[in-house]
Amino acid sequence: MSETERYPELGQVVQILQGREAGQFAIVIKKIDSRFVLLADGDKRKYDRPKKKNLSHITCTEFISPEVRRSLLETGRVTNGKLRYAINKFANEILADLKKGDQLDGERRCN
Structure with a gap:
């Protein structure tokens, strides 16, 4: 697996696996x-006030928000409203597809 496949992209939705926020979804806003x-x-x-997270503590999804990604690349910022919308x-x-019994195809560990 190449480095680009493993590393989450800006604007990508990830699920948190470890810590107080385990099970919740968030968006990658910066690669440290x-x-x-x-x-x-x-x-x-x-x-x-973003959360610094180890890649081994998150799971990547296939979903990358084009709005968030574009905003981060163009201005270096993104509004909280845009994050919530994404x-x-x-x-x-x-997730609506999951309720129908499908698997979340794009889910994989980011590291």
């Missing part, structure tokens, strides 16, 4: 180094 990323969800974890969109589109 080969082991850590900054996550925010726009609700409990605002853009101004997570809600992910929940409505992807």
